[in-house]
Amino acid sequence: MTDQALPGRGPGTAGPGPDGAGFTYRGAEPELIVVARAEARLRAGTEGVRSASGTDLSALNMFLSDEQLTLEPVFGNEERTRSALPSQPPGPAGGRGAMPDLSLFYRVRGGGDRTQELTARLAALPEIETAYVKPGAVPARAPQGALPDEVKRLKEGAPATPDYTGRQGYLLPAPEGVDAYWSWQRPGGSGQGITVVDVEGAWQLGHEDLADKLAGIVVGNPVQDIAWRNHGTAVLGVIGGDRDEKGITGIAPEAVTAAASFQGIGSAAAIHAAAERLSPGDILLVELHRPGPRFDYESRDDQRGYIALEWWPDDCAAIRWATGKGVLVVEAAGNGGESLDDAVYERRPDEFPEWWRNPFNPSNQSSGAILVGAGAPPPGTHGRDHGPDRSRLAFSNYGARMDAQGWGREVTTTGGFWDRAGDLQGGAEEIAWYTDTFSGTSSASPVVVGALACLQGILKAGRLAPMNPEQARDVLRRTGSPQQDAPGRPASQRIGNRPDIKAAVTRLVPSSVGSGQAERYWDELMPYPRELPPRLRLFVAGAWRNLNHPAPEIRQAVHAAFAGGRPDVRVWYSDDEVVGLVVAG
Numbered sequence: 293m294t295d296q297a298l299p300g301r302g303p304g305t306a307g308p309g310p311d312g313a314g315f316t317y318r319g320a321e322p323e324l325i326v327v328a329r330a331e332a333r334l335r336a337g338t339e340g341v342r343s344a345s346g347t348d349l350s351a352l353n354m355f356l357s358d359e360q361l362t363l364e365p366v367f368g369n370e371e372r373t374r375s376a377l378p379s380q381p382p383g384p385a386g387g388r389g390a391m392p393d394l395s396l397f398y399r400v401r402g403g404g405d406r407t408q409e410l411t412a413r414l415a416a417l418p419e420i421e422t423a424y425v426k427p428g429a430v431p432a433r434a435p436q437g438a439l440p441d442e443v444k445r446l447k448e449g450a451p452a453t454p455d456y457t458g459r460q461g462y463l464l465p466a467p468e469g470v471d472a473y474w475s476w477q478r479p480g481g482s483g484q485g486i487t488v489v490d491v492e493g494a495w496q497l498g499h500e501d502l503a504d505k506l507a508g509i510v511v512g513n514p515v516q517d518i519a520w521r522n523h524g525t526a527v528l529g530v531i532g533g534d535r536d537e538k539g540i541t542g543i544a545p546e547a548v549t550a551a552a553s554f555q556g557i558g559s560a561a562a563i564h565a566a567a568e569r570l571s572p573g574d575i576l577l578v579e580l581h582r583p584g585p586r587f588d589y590e591s592r593d594d595q596r597g598y599i600a601l602e603w604w605p606d607d608c609a610a611i612r613w614a615t616g617k618g619v620l621v622v623e624a625a626g627n628g629g630e631s632l633d634d635a636v637y638e639r640r641p642d643e644f645p646e647w648w649r650n651p652f653n654p655s656n657q658s659s660g661a662i663l664v665g666a667g668a669p670p671p672g673t674h675g676r677d678h679g680p681d682r683s684r685l686a687f688s689n690y691g692a693r694m695d696a697q698g699w700g701r702e703v704t705t706t707g708g709f710w711d712r713a714g715d716l717q718g719g720a721e722e723i724a725w726y727t728d729t730f731s732g733t734s735s736a737s738p739v740v741v742g743a744l745a746c747l748q749g750i751l752k753a754g755r756l757a758p759m760n761p762e763q764a765r766d767v768l769r770r771t772g773s774p775q776q777d778a779p780g781r782p783a784s785q786r787i788g789n790r791p792d793i794k795a796a797v798t799r800l801v802p803s804s805v806g807s808g809q810a811e812r813y814w815d816e817l818m819p820y821p822r823e824l825p826p827r828l829r830l831f832v833a834g835a836w837r838n839l840n841h842p843a844p845e846i847r848q849a850v851h852a853a854f855a856g857g858r859p860d861v862r863v864w865y866s867d868d869e870v871v872g873l874v875v876a877g
Contacts (some may be wrong), residue, residue, distance in 0.1 A: 298372065304679030317493075318517045318590070320428025323608050324400040324407045324414075324559045326647050335370055336363045336398065338725060343419070343664045352419050356428050359410065360502035363398040367564045367613075370395035389708065390528035394610035396421075397810055399558055411643060425690055427589045428606050429559050429580040431492055431523040432624035433710070434595070434666070434700065434732030453500065453538040453717060455568040459704040460540055461673055462530075466792035467681065467773035468670050470739065472543045473823050474786040475746040475793045476535075477868075480753025483544025483745035488531055488737075489566040491552045491559070492579040493517070495524035498723045501539040501706050504845055505532050505548050505618065513564040519672070519711040520724075524551060527579055529706030530738035531745065539726060540705055543742025544749065554580070560606040561623075564613060572618025573748050573758025577609070577741050579734055585636055598628040599689060602651045602659045603637065605644055615660030615761040620748075622741050623661040625689040632691030633787070644765040652693045660761040662744075663693055665787025666700025666736040668840055673702040674728055683778035684787045688733060696768040696773065696788040698739030703730040740768070744790035746828050750797060759800070771795040787837030805871060808833040810861040813850055822845050830870060839870035849875040851852055 328334045333344035340353045340771040341363055358360065367373045373395045381509030400423075404412050407425045457463065463472040475481035487507070494514035497506060506528070514521070530548040533542035550569075554562035557582055566576050578601055583589045586597035600623050602605040614621050625632070630653040640648055649656040666688035668678040678701045684690055685700045707727055709715040714725035747767075748758045758766065810830040819827060828842040828850060839846070853859040853875050864872035 303671075303677045304683060304781065305843060311508070311596040312319070312483050314730045317416050317519050318515075320430045322401050322407055322428050323425065323426040323682060325366070325426060325604075325838075326398040326400055326414055327421045327630035328396045329419055329421045329606065330393065330396060334398070334419065336365055347419060349419060350440055352417050352509050355413070355417060359563055360402050362401045366397040366399050366464045366558060367393065367394040367610070368561075392612055394564070397560065397606045397609065399561075415643065420644055422645050424557075424605075424641065425589075426607075427583045427591060429554065429582045429601065431520065431579055431734050432517055432581040432598070432732050432737070433523050433526075433730070433734040434627050434685075441661060449565065453726070455537060456540050456716065459674065459716075459728060460717045461669060462699045462703065462821075463541070466795065467790065468792045469742065470743045470819050472742070472746065475750070477824070478750050478753075478797070480749035481746050481793075482535070483547030483742075483749045485534070486544065486740055486745045486748045487548045487550065487570060488544075488745055489550045489552050489556065489570060489575075489576045490524060490527050490531075490579060491562050491566055492520070492524050492527070493553055493555060495528060495551050496722055496725075497551070499525055499706050499725075500723050501527070501533045501536075502528055502549070504534045505546060507548050507550040509551045509553060510569050511558055512562055513555050514551075514553050514808045515555050520726070522708040522710060522727075523579070523734065525707030525725075526703070526705045526727060527577070527731065527734065527738045529649070530730070530735065531577075531742045532564060544745035545750070547745040559601055560604075560610040563607065563610040567610070567617060567619050567621075568612035570614075570617075571618045572736070573759070575620045575622060575741055575744055575748070576579070577737060578615055578621065578623040579699045579737060581624055581628070581733070582630065584626075584630070585639070585641065586628065592780060593628045595687065596629055599626045599630060599632070599637075600624065600652075600663060602661060608651050608659050611659040611661050618746055618760055620759070620761055620764050621659070622737055622744070623659075623663050623731055624737045625663045625665050625694060625787075627666070627687040627732050629687050630689045632689055632693050634694070636821065642693050644805060645659065652691060654692050656748070662695045662761070662765055662829045664733055664737040665690055665694050665697045665757055665789060666731070666733045667787055668778070669699045670716060672812065676702060677717070678702070679778040679781070680776045682773055682776045682790050683783075684781045685773065686784050688736075688779060688807055690785040690787050692786060694786050694788045695765050696740050696772065698736030699732045700733065700736045702728065703735040704728050705735075707728050708821060715764050738829035741795070743793050746793050747796055747800065751800065754801065756801065767796050767799055771789055771799050782797060805864055805866050807864045810850075810859065810863050813854060815847060815851070828870075830861065830863050833864060834866060837863060837865040839867055839869045845874065846875075
């Protein structure tokens with residue numbers, strides 16, 4: 293195990309709050325969770341708690357009555373939960389052991405500010421295995437300090453929102469971006485047929501750039517707070533912003549996006565309820581983190597010590613249930629600046645059940661989720677420098693458990709700047725806010741989700757089976773643009789590779805190289821859509837093949853060959869791309 297690395301100074305080392313000083317989200321309440329003993333077979337209802345096995349529950353019901361508490365099944369009706377247990381998929385994805393019994397988890401209602409006191413008293417009851425408190429979960433966003441007034445722009449008086457896609461470097465080819473433009477030219481490559489649900493707190497669902505494929509809220513009630521709303525809006529924009537002439541474009545603009553709020557039901561229940569509404573191959577994004585054991589679960593404005601939700605037993609059980617169903621779960625690793633390999637995460641808290649094992653340790657049973665860290669964007673993005681491209685940002689958690697990274701700073705998307713109007717476009721109309729500074733493992737995770745949605749869409753369009761959770765984790769680890777070193781933050785502090793859609797497709801769908809003679813050509817000096825590079829298009833073997841950024845001498849040689857009336861232009865191609873060309877006449 294390694295020790296925690298303390299942040300240094302210089303690019304990439306600023307803390308996760310404004311000016312490194314931190315920030316607070318309102319409405320993050322702790323959750324008191326009870327784990328029942330399996331043999332008691334508890335069944336909670338409006339008349340109290342009964343036992344399906346005939347166990348005497350008089351002490352439990354008396355305690356609940358005296359303390360004015362109720363037990364609520366975290367995952368819904370116990371009998372239905374047990375009958376809905378997904379079957380294990382074949383192969384490695386099914387090798388994670390028996391699925392957790394979700395019917396054993398209960399949430400305690402009515403404890404108020406007495407949660408710590410009630411924990412020990414509940415755990416002492418004979419029908420209860422244990423009880424524990426989960427600190428309030430908050431978005432894993434790491435905003436920068438307040439921006440100078442001269443870079444802010446207001447919508448008032450503007451005839452229309454400008455096109456900001458030129459600021460979305462994460463759409464570009466690898467290594468800078470995930471190569472979304474390439475993906476959009478492939479059948480299904482815009483995320484067609486894939487549904488993504490974002491689990492967090494709130495969203496501006498009326499935003500002008502989220503109209504085409506937004507399905508709304510599938511579970512829970514949104515938090516009534518502008519900072520939460522800006523966060524969720526930013527996440528949805530990165531994934532599924534509309535592809536039009538204004539604002540931004542999501543990585544997977546044809547994917548259906550939806551929202552699931554944890555308010556009132558808790559994070560584990562929200563994850564489970566969202567997964568119930570998804571099919572194998574769809575994607576569930578967990579955009580929350582919470583205080584971990586490093587600082588004794590203390591809520592901190594600087595987010596130091598915050599970790600991914602899967603460390604808590606009920607959240608891990610919900611995630612394992614979802615991945616066991618074949619849903620890809622992408623999880624923000626957290627902004628705590630923590631090594632998840634540290635020994636502090638191996639120590640089982642006294643309140644956790646005895647069967648708990650640290651899910652951050654790759655030797656233990658995995659949740660099956662894709663854990664995402666925050667990497668630096670290319671230096672100079674928006675005129676700022678956060679360190680070497682793809683290096684770990686100091687606030688990002690890291691370790692062997694990490695699967696992939698996304699942009700952790702300078703993400704241009706929908707929504708405002710933390711708890712105020714957008715820094716890229718503000719004004720009175722919240723539905724037209726845009727930001728240039730979405731950040732944290734919160735911005736990194738939807739970048740990975742967008743790439744996965746494109747990949748699943750390509751597989752689906754090709755009538756191939758979608759990736760299961762194990763396959764998705766494997767392709768992210770085996771392809772992509774590698775993590776880079778930064779001073780004090782070497783690549784050995786693993787956050788993983790930045791996704792490369794094109795490289796992942798090559799691995800998932802190997803294509804053979806074909807050859808033939810060009811029958812006609814088209815020199816596309818003005819590409820359409822305009823985001824595409826200049827192309828020389830050659831019709832070979834019944835289809836158009838593209839040569840991007842053709843050298844002037846190649847363009848001239850092809851022109852001359854066809855102008856001569858008897859062209860002999862031999863082309864080697866992979867899919868619709870030219871990989872070799874010889875002009876013989």
